[in-house]
Amino acid sequence: MDYSFSMFLEERKNSGYKVIKRSINPVYRKLLSNKKRYLHLFGGAGSGKSVFAAQKMIIRLMTEEKHRILLIRKVARTIRHSQFSLLKALIFMGELGEKFKINEADLRITSLINGNEFISAGLDDREKLKSIFGITSIWVEEATELEYKDFSQLDLRLRGRSKNYKQIVLTYNPVNAHHWLNTKHFKDEFKFRTTFKDNKYIDEQYISVLKNLKEQDEEYYNIYALGEWGVLKNVIYRPFAVVNIFPAEYDEVIYGLDFGYNNQTALMEVNIKDKIFYLNELIYECGLTNSDLISRLKDLNIKRGSYIYCDSAEANRIEELKRAGFNVLQADKSVKDGIDYLKTCKIISNPDNTGINKEVLSYCYKQDKDGKLFDEPVKFNDHAMDAIRYAIYTHFKKRKEPKIRILQ
Ligand SMILES: Nc1ncnc2c1ncn2[C@@H]1O[C@H](COP(=O)(O)OP(=O)(O)OP(=O)(O)O)[C@@H](O)[C@H]1O
Ligand SMILES: [Mg+2]
16 A cells, blocks of 8 residues: 655744644544553554554654663564554654654664654564563554463563553454454553544545455455454365474475555465475555666565576566566466465475465455355455465466475
8 A cells, every 4th residue: 555644743933743633544543541550552454543543652752851762573584564663653753853763673662852752563573572561551463363361461561660551452353263362351442443444544445346256245345344243164275284394405496476556466485395385574565666676676685596486477577576677477367266276285384484374374265145155265455365376376376396406
């Protein structure tokens, strides 16, 4: 999704700052003063949850004293392209750029006015988490990624005296009604549900994607368009095994690429060893143009000869990548055969692959409201799944088993 934000915090002539309410989605405005310890912003996709969480955090950081706000996700690496980039976009487009120092390496943002700061940590980074003191509030993005024990640990870190109210803001989609975020209840919590209808800035194209879910799958529609807790049925793959350590060498390495702009561009590395597929999620991000993508491919040092299997509907983008010297090939997009093939493969993921690990849990066959089941998947949150299938199926479909080639 494209960011275009206006100023939401203006410096007063005499002193202090004034919140420009019209830049904040109306339904959220009353939450600026909500002081509950646990503030849940949950609901459908594109409802403005993350943007409001970021706005509230910046406003508090600029207008209250002695803040150290922690940005949390399950995996540290994913903070850069979610909370951190959103905060930066709001700061720069909101003309607050000169009031902050941004430390890209550390994912830290410091106010030059009052010394308050945003710091970042993933739950995968236990040592860093342990070394962080004096937290005054927390924003957990994609909170359903967290297990309850992760959350309790975090909760414990937000203790002690502080000048202003302490709050944990949790942003998430209600994907699984059995999740602790739905079943557990806390003292001093406020749960606020929103849908795309509450976001006056949402674009028409995204609205039609969400409305179209109704034609595809009732449960998906309930979760992502209506923002209701659901339980996804007809999940296609068993969750991939997740391991921390991959082999040091492989027989072969191939890539799958699904182009996106409003949606995620997904570049997946498929490492093959003894007929087992080890996945690395190299890119999983919205808003990448083709030239952004080309420079990312160069930065990733992808060998010019490596096979990159892409979405064959995007002939122009494929041609541009070829001209930049990459060995891109059109993927075979036979969905049913591809899925059936992948179901026979041994596929392994790692904890850093948040896009893959999330999509695989909600990648479902369509089922209409009369209960009729289709053998094609719901077209939503499927970019990593597509990219993996493009690579594995196209590369191996004509062979009985994965071809093993020793890399130079
Ligand atoms: N106050 C705002 N000003 C300008 N644009 C906004 C604002 N709030 C939301 N938007 C637009 O709406 C889009 C969706 O908002 P946001 O990413 O916050 O939704 P979300 O509820 O977090 O979605 P998801 O459930 O998919 O994470 C943003 O990318 C942005 O383009
Ligand atoms: Mg969000």
